[in-house]
Amino acid sequence: MLLQDVECQISKSSCRYVSWRNKPAVEGQHGGILAASFVLVVEVLENLAYLANASNLVLYLSKFMHFSPSRCSNIVSNFMGTAFVLALLGGFLADAFFTTYCIYLISATIELTGLVILTLQAHARSLKPESCLSANRNDKCQHVEGGNEAVLFIGLYLVALGVGGIKGSLPPHGAEQFDEETAQGRKQRSSFFNYYVFCLACGALIAVTFAVWVEDNKGWQWGFGISTMAILISIPIFLLGSTFYRIKLPTGSPITTICKVLAAASINTFSSNARTAVVSTNPSSTSNSMQTIEEDNKVENSLTEELSFLNRAVMNKSTFITFKVNTKQVEEVKIVLKIFPVFISTIMLNCCLAQLSTFSVQQAATMNTKIGSLRVPPASLPVFPVIFIMILAPMYDHVIIPLARKITKTEMGITHLQRIGIGLFLSIMAMAVAALVEIKRKKVAHEAALMSSTEPLPITFLWVSLQYLFLGSADLFSLAGMMDFFFTEAPFSMRSLATSLSWASLAMGYYLSSVLVSIVNHVTGTFRHTPWLHGRNLNHYHLERFYWLMCILSALNFLVYVMWSKSYKYGSQRYDERSNDTRMLCKSTGV
Known part of the structure; x- marks a missing residue:
């Protein structure tokens, strides 16, 4: 049964991908190295936009926003941690409801909005705390507060949300361009991830040298401006590859599948124990219960032996709570x-x-x-x-x-x-x-x-x-x-x-x-x-x-x-x- 499922999936693999016009992807026309190369160029610009701020943000918060060193450290740590954690949200939405193509465009727009807000705040004197000329600035200066503080954190966390969505969608979007059914496609996909890290490094190199120098010597409005221009340029470059992309169709919430299988396995374990007790105390129900157990055994024989506890998720159920769970979902979990x-x-x-x-x-x-x-x-x-x-x-x-x-x-x-x-x-x-x-x-x-x-x-x-x-x-x-x-x-x-x-x-x-x-x-x-x-x-x-x-x-x-x-x-x-x-x-x- 499982072998047939695998063969069926392979035969229908072309139906899993569509073009940006939502038509079936055509082999040789969509996907491949050319499509993935647009993703790699975009990643250079995206990582430049992110690290140009993150690598030097402590200085901006302490010198211009007048936060204490400990508060600056906490703000930066929370910002970076939140950005990477939100990659899970981007990946989830791409799998469940949207596509990696759509999630990238939405996330890039959100990050661009956040960077524009930060650029305007760095440029406008009225959106920053008053300059402090005293020697003991850290002790006497008032840090940014009220509406201006809200502007700062809205900008920062819009950037974090955008970065998370991009990190969660861009790498799988690039990997989807290669045919996993051929050895050549699998090798190219492995090379893609290798060069993805290379492009991360390229963006980081520009960020920690040129962008940081501009921030320190020309002003933070120019530093944020570089990040804004980088993410702005990345959007049309990404769109230029639209005719070459093949895009994986969303298949529903993966978290729902995981929860259903775990819940069904737990409930059926309990009901199985109860059914066994009924068989031992009520001989009249023995034949029906034994038939049900035999049917369960047939299903379990079609599943792998690893994590056999989960196999109970597809057993016949005798409770009022039912979940539609099949063997494919159990194997995925x-x-x-x-x-x-x-x-x-x-x-x-x-x-x-x-x-x-x-x-x-x-x-x-x-x-x-x-x-x-x-x-x-x-x-x-x-x-x-x-x-x-x-x-x-x-x-x-x-x-x-x-x-x-x-x-x-x-x-x-x-x-x-x-x-x-x-x-x-x-x-x-x-x-x-x-x-x-x-x-x-x-x-x-x-x-x-x-x-x-x-x-x-x-x-x-x-x-x-x-x-x-x-x-x-x-x-x-x-x-x-x-x-x-x-x-x-x-x-x-x-x-x-x-x-x-x-x-x-x-x-x-x-x-x-x-x-x-x-x-x-x-x-x-x-x-x-x-x-x-x-x-x-x-x-x-x-x-x-x-x-x-x-x-x-x-x-x-x-x-x-x-x-x-x-x-x-x-x-x-x-x-x-x-x-x-x-x-x-x-x-x-x-x-």
């Missing part, structure tokens, strides 16, 4: 539950990545940031992992993968789970390197008698770039691997939502980083008079111990991931096994 551990495993990796914009920047700020006669701002350190990703991404696609295919004799060369695992391992190495660099930095500070000084230490900040390189490599392997894995393995009706888990993992990593710092300070402050991460002078921190803790937690996370991934079966393997089982059944019954 099983797939979702089996890929969820990857999402959980990558949160720790993204927690490590969060250190790039927090403690690593503060480390560099205490060191010598000169390269020859050029002084590099510590906030520009993300340039190192960005450049490394831009070098490594093409190398991975054109050198590493072809070599791996020759060695392994497989279509993929390096599987999705192996790629994510490499990213997790590199994050362990990054935290170990970060701890060793911090030990060296504090040793130099002690030898130079600058432990309590704010003067730059006689050690180059390039030592910190080592951990950036490891974490940048980890980000390339993990993010591209996660998006490819979630899109490929997720049920057809849930692909956008599943791909959005990659961004939700990033948000959870940022939140976990804040929680870990609070827990570490609470625990160490309980057993010691001074917490590890407390005070104004970084030299008095025990940051190296925190990094070692992160290294240990990452290693434990990696071991759990390896144990789980060894038992995971890819979708193609599951279908092959079902096909073999069906053939054996047909052979044994003479069909």
